[in-house]
Amino acid sequence: MSKATSIDQREADIRSLLALVNSSVEDAIAAWKEKGGVPGLGDAPAGDKSPSPALLRAIRVLDSASQQMTFLLRPTFLNLTNVAFMPIEAAALRTATEAKIADFLDGKPKGAHVDEIAKKTGLPPFELACILRCLTMKHIFREVSKDVFGNNRGSYVLRSVDPNSAFVGFMLGEASSLGLANMYEALHDPEYGPSLESKRSVFSYNIRKEYPNTALFDWYLKHPEQHERFNRAMTAVNLANVSDFYPVASLPPDTTWCDIGGGIGGPLAKVAGANPKLRLTLQDLPNVIERGKEQGRFNFVPIDFTEEAPVEGQDIYYMRFIVHDWPDDVATVILKNIRKAMKPSSRLLVHDLVLPTPSDGSTAGGTKNSAMNSMDAPPPLLPNYGAGGILPLALDINVMALLNAKERSIDDVVQLAKQADMKFVQFWDGVESGVIELGPMH
Template sequence: MQSEIIQEILGQLQQLCSVKGTGINEKAARRQACELARKLSQELEEPGDLIDRIIHQPGENAMLRLAQDLGIYAHLVQADGSVSCENISTATGADVVLMRRILRCLAALGHIDEKDVDVFAANKFSMAFVTPKGIAGSKFAFETATPAWNAMPAYLKSIGFKNPENSHDAPLQRGFGSQKHMFELLVEHGVLENFQTFMTSYRADREEFLDIFPARERLLDGSQDDSVLLVDIGGGRGHDIEKILEQLPDTKGRMVLQEVGDVVKQVSESDAMKVMVHDFFTPQPIQAARVYYLRMILHDWPDEQCVDILKNVVSAMKPGYSKVLVSDVVLPDKGATRFAAQSDIVMMCLLAGMERNETQWRQLFDRAGLKIIDIWRSTPESVIEAELAEQ
């Protein structure tokens, strides 16, 4: 073992575990500790063990999906204690011999706890995957993302290892044998609602942009009563607007949620939140709003489409008043986290999109006629604040 590297990692972990009460962001420290723990595990592994772990990862994803299909996690969580293999077999309708093999593997993977011979219980892992995010996310990953991941090597080879720039011809399309865009495929395969559930729960699990961005100071101060305060473009079911209204209740009646028709049907309009169907590749209909807000939208698209989206917003902005806020990943030039780096490849596989660094964001905004005036950094998402380049 390379003891010096291991001792260094252990020292860094000890520091991160002592942040309570120091004012350091505990969520960020926890994520850093997880990154270090993975690095420590890799340093401790023999090369052969490392290879075995990696090549079996697709199998773990399949076991996760199988366990959810059979309701194993839910059964163990609801039991709130130890359950026998025979009991789970009866509850799920699966053959007891097959169930014993499945449970043994899930326990070895750490998905459930093995309490005794043929006796099992829920743990932190299984509890996570009975949540809306766990259920919807694993379904999306297994049924939509995995075919794209698997098609990626052959796809990139077939296009001469160029950067994908066509949302209708990415690894996802090769995996599904289609030229339809991902969102069209979600509708076609009847999984759009599952995707929306995943995105809503995914966002709820992250820091809100109000945790990062000083909204009252930068947006409410100087806003005009006769204008819309915020237009949430492609805002899903309105989760972000709901959070804003909770924290800034004096903004009621001045929020607009824009989404495609299939999503709008799932959202109830209120006095506090107006809902409208809008395609962000068409001109923005809400003129002179204080804020045009896009959360995790632009990383879905190649540069050319991002410029088109932003230009449609620019055409509606009021000089010296309107702002654009983009809540998205801003990659560091060095030392990207595991999540951010993998997310970049996911965007490429599914949508020919990408996660961008600061230089790429500035180039993108400049092409659309916008000037970045500040970047409020966090992990994994940051908030980019921009205004018209020419006021």
């Protein structure tokens, strides 16, 4: 246990946290101004602009400092409810999303009475009012007057045309009810607990009676509606766009860029927007590629990346949120398949959430890179930013539960790359996520 701090030091720490809140708020306002100005509670969200790394950096400090500060000042039981009550908010959000309430409220600036919303959705009015009022406390919907609810910035993205609604549907649908449920029981199970195979995850445990030996992506093949929603959900993931922290715009004309496991083309469309002179290829499973074709304009080549190499001789191979979907043995096979297709100058960009590593001057693959460390939070914040740095750690649990997979540190990826005859070139920091650039070893 750490040595108890003096009362004076504790007060000083809280004031230091408040100073970090103040400075990070100014940084966040400046970052929003770059994108047109700070949004209000009632505004519709501004298009699908990706957050800048500067904004993500400011928010990381703000979340970290404000949540550490309130944790210190709140009674312990109330701190516990912050986590233990999360399923209540999640259930309310799922219900409002499934009922398409944001669609019904669209174009109604004065909102609608809960009785009217209840009639439209087939849900009972008393319960519905409880659900909507709870969500208004989190700035999702607003209560215009007693029992009259309207859309706001938080609810507008729940309209069914918006991929964010698919993301909520996926996370609070199969990811929660089949992925995160019964985690304790699955991890205790003598067959599923110790196994590292994709088809022995918590998700596979929960579906084992109906679908024995089945991993998530195989289950999706039998559930086209959820599969479609999953593919749309991925296009909602709006962290820093790769072109905001990797020099996509300055790549020479006709550079070939192959997005492996690119889904229905969300990330590739942003790459095309940053540099229209690139030659772009989208690869994914055949049925996903068919859906991607509806988005147009790329070279579409189906692939099973666990079985075959991607298109040969590309300048850049790019994978976003792919390596984190697989246990080490399969991830190595995928990297080996890509290595087969690479020419000496090819680069592989592994874009994932990156687990923090200690700031002890350690190296990735023997190459120092000062920008690669995220365990550098200013004290008294936790070195890994605590609440402000939770995303990679939370998603580490999510991919573990769904696929027996994991998020990785830079060194973890470099170790996998070595087994596939690839070496570390550089790390590109996107704050929440990052790109690990790899090249052929020989």
